[in-house]
Amino acid sequence: MKVAVCVKQVPEGTKRIDPGTKRLDRSGEGALNSFDAHAVEEALRIRDAAGGGEVVLVSMGPAKAADALRKALAMGADRAVLVTDDAAAGADLVGTSRVLAAVLEREAPELVLFGQQAADADGAVLWSAVAERLRRPVISQVAELTVADGTARGKRQTEFGYDVIEAPLPAVVAVSDAINEPRYPSLKGIMGAKSKPQETLVLSDLGVEAGAKTEVLALADPPPRGETRKLEDDGNAAAQIVEFLDERRLL
Amino acid sequence: MSILVFLEHHDDELQKGALAVLSKAAQLGDPDVAGVVIGAGVRALAGEAGKFGAAKVFVADDESLGAPLPQQRVDVIASIVRDHGYDTVLFAASVLAADVAAGLAARLDAGLNWDLVDLAQQDGALVGKRPALGDTVFVDVGWTGEPRLALFRSGTFDPAATGGTAELVDASVQLEEHSQAAKMIEQAHAESEGPDLAEADVIVAGGRGLGGPENFTLVEELAKALGGAVGATRAVVDAGWYPYSTQIGQTGKSVAPKLYIACGISGAIQHKVGMQGSGTIVAINKDPNAPIFEFCDLGVVGDLHAIVPKLTELVRERRG
Numbered sequence: 001m002k003v004a005v006c007v008k009q010v011p012e013g014t015k016r017i018d019p020g021t022k023r024l025d026r027s028g029e030g031a032l033n034s035f036d037a038h039a040v041e042e043a044l045r046i047r048d049a050a051g052g053g054e055v056v057l058v059s060m061g062p063a064k065a066a067d068a069l070r071k072a073l074a075m076g077a078d079r080a081v082l083v084t085d086d087a088a089a090g091a092d093l094v095g096t097s098r099v100l101a102a103v104l105e106r107e108a109p110e111l112v113l114f115g116q117q118a119a120d121a122d123g124a125v126l127w128s129a130v131a132e133r134l135r136r137p138v139i140s141q142v143a144e145l146t147v148a149d150g151t152a153r154g155k156r157q158t159e160f161g162y163d164v165i166e167a168p169l170p171a172v173v174a175v176s177d178a179i180n181e182p183r184y185p186s187l188k189g190i191m192g193a194k195s196k197p198q199e200t201l202v203l204s205d206l207g208v209e210a211g212a213k214t215e216v217l218a219l220a221d222p223p224p225r226g227e228t229r230k231l232e233d234d235g236n237a238a239a240q241i242v243e244f245l246d247e248r249r250l251l
Numbered sequence: 252m253s254i255l256v257f258l259e260h261h262d263d264e265l266q267k268g269a270l271a272v273l274s275k276a277a278q279l280g281d282p283d284v285a286g287v288v289i290g291a292g293v294r295a296l297a298g299e300a301g302k303f304g305a306a307k308v309f310v311a312d313d314e315s316l317g318a319p320l321p322q323q324r325v326d327v328i329a330s331i332v333r334d335h336g337y338d339t340v341l342f343a344a345s346v347l348a349a350d351v352a353a354g355l356a357a358r359l360d361a362g363l364n365w366d367l368v369d370l371a372q373q374d375g376a377l378v379g380k381r382p383a384l385g386d387t388v389f390v391d392v393g394w395t396g397e398p399r400l401a402l403f404r405s406g407t408f409d410p411a412a413t414g415g416t417a418e419l420v421d422a423s424v425q426l427e428e429h430s431q432a433a434k435m436i437e438q439a440h441a442e443s444e445g446p447d448l449a450e451a452d453v454i455v456a457g458g459r460g461l462g463g464p465e466n467f468t469l470v471e472e473l474a475k476a477l478g479g480a481v482g483a484t485r486a487v488v489d490a491g492w493y494p495y496s497t498q499i500g501q502t503g504k505s506v507a508p509k510l511y512i513a514c515g516i517s518g519a520i521q522h523k524v525g526m527q528g529s530g531t532i533v534a535i536n537k538d539p540n541a542p543i544f545e546f547c548d549l550g551v552v553g554d555l556h557a558i559v560p561k562l563t564e565l566v567r568e569r570r571g
């Protein structure tokens with residue numbers, strides 16, 4: 001079974017928007033979007049249960065996103081494709097979905113997995129746009145996934161409880177962060193990751209443009225809210241919480 | 252400007268969030284505000300939308316549209332937008348609406364802004380407001396072309412009934428092959444049983460930081476000592492640790508108790524939207540950078556396994 005996983009590198013720690021470019025500041029350290037580790041884990045399990053095949057990582061981002069890909073390779077993915085191009089910086093849903101779909105078109109996997117959301121964009125939407133461009137069925141928010149007999153079956157939560165949806169392969173599936181517990185890369189995995197194939201593409205290799213149909217016009221501070229009192233537990237936290245609740249007459 | 256609003260429905264009711272977005276659209280002052288209702292046996296529902304400001308409601312009523320799956324809805328809305336030239340399509344966030352909106356964005360190559368908490372005309376242009384990066388910054392967003400698509404954050408507005416009537420227009424139903432490939436095998440229906448979290452003065456909620464389903468007893472004991480109810484995050488509900496009826500957040504319940512104690516909860520936006528109206532929020536989390544510390548009143552950095560049992564004991568003593 002050939003499974004592709006769309007993964008993103010996101011800035012580590014506190015995130016900020018650069019007031020000059022009005023884009024997310026990606027200059028600091030980056031990490032594999034933690035939600036995507038669940039998608040990688042699920043892909044590895046599906047590959048292994050099928051008794052073989054390949055897990056290909058697909059990503060668009062700055063050149064250093066290769067570090068995040070290496071973490072997923074260390075978990076056990078087989079190879080990675082990274083689209084990195086100055087002209088792709090600032091791409092929005094329209095642009096990103098076009099680029100990822102172009103890579104996925106070339107790869108032609110039986111299953112494409114996405115994580116639940118990008119920790120920086122918080123959109124939780126990209127899979128649906130990519131599925132549309134690939135003209136493939138999509139199942140989102142999947143908390144339990146079974147892939148067998150050419151079909152993906154997902155159990156997923158909505159505002160009303162749980163649905164069960166089935167789609168014939170090739171299909172696109174986005175997984176919830178509760179679907180599994182991602183493995184930690186082993187030392188062997190980390191060493192092995194360095195020699196796994198990592199392909200880097202520019203937009204002209206794919207014959208597409210990225211682009212954006214949305215724009216950030218202005219930035220402002222969030223409305224002020226009440227003070228947060230913060231304390232570190234030194235063994236007395238429980239008593240301090242009781243004191244606080246007493247002050248506010250909540251007991 | 253001409254606005255089309257996606258009117259989601261469930262169990263024969265138009266959803267409150269969608270009607271609220273429709274009311275908001277009507278308040279922007281444009282006479283050409285329409286809704287679209289898609290499903291099987293939904294004609295009667297469509298008329299309801301007139302009361303909330305729709306001058307026109309497109310109805311796609313077809314057996315093949317019975318299951319609330321997104322891709323067929325993209326087909327229907329895309330042809331309405333093309334045939335009738337709507338320049339703006341608005342959605343209230345939901346699992347279904349997000350997938351429809353993003354699919355439509357790709358189909359029409361249209362810009363989609365999400366998580367909006369407001370929308371206004373500024374100097375002739377449409378401008379959305381959205382909190383970003385865990386609500387640490389407020390961003391004004393726009394569109395560089397038409398149609399403009401937007402998803403509103405759940406719970407942002409309330410519906411405002413103005414009492415008009417809408418003209419019903421049949422929408423054409425021509426489905427793409429890939430849009431019909433996914434099949435609903437079992438469809439969720441609102442589970443009414445379970446605790447009434449909306450009435451509770453105190454809620455103690457547990458997240459993945461509890462480490463396992465067995466540790467929910469820590470949360471239950473504390474809730475009992477405080478005379479409160481127990482809540483949960485989607486991560487633990489999806490993992491089967493706790494029932495769906497206790498879930499708080501975007502796809503769960505919205506609550507506003509006097510006191511909310513979050514144990515081992517990171518504070519994702521989708522959780523926050525369901526509990527930010529609480530009077531006092533106390534968070535216990537071992538990660539000093541957890542987003543929940545940005546919007547709680549008392550933030551305790553520490554291990555809940557050490558703190559919560561002690562807290563329960565002290566509260567018991569205190570309340571006798």
Ligand SMILES: Cc1cc2nc3c(=O)[nH]c(=O)nc-3n(C[C@H](O)[C@H](O)[C@H](O)COP(=O)(O)OP(=O)(O)OC[C@H]3O[C@@H](n4cnc5c(N)ncnc54)[C@H](O)[C@@H]3O)c2cc1C
Binds near residue numbers: 460537
């Ligand atoms: C469309 C959509 C809808 C959603 N709807 C909802 C919804 O309705 N409700 C909801 O809750 N979520 C919802 N989510 C999911 C949401 O984005 C988060 O994934 C989820 O809220 C995370 O749950 P959590 O805080 O329990 O887990 P995590 O994010 O994993 O956080 C666990 C926290 O526990 C802390 N921790 C770990 N061990 C300890 C310890 N020993 N002591 C103290 N702290 C500890 C960690 O530091 C961490 O901050 C939705 C997502 C999407 C995409």
Ligand SMILES: Nc1ncnc2c1ncn2[C@@H]1O[C@H](COP(=O)(O)O)[C@@H](O)[C@H]1O
Binds near residue numbers: 008035058059100126
């Ligand atoms: N630049 C990117 N490259 C590859 N995959 C991405 C990228 N951005 C987002 N994704 C994938 O899409 C999912 C949802 O992202 P979003 O809709 O941006 O919140 C993530 O969990 C990833 O699986």
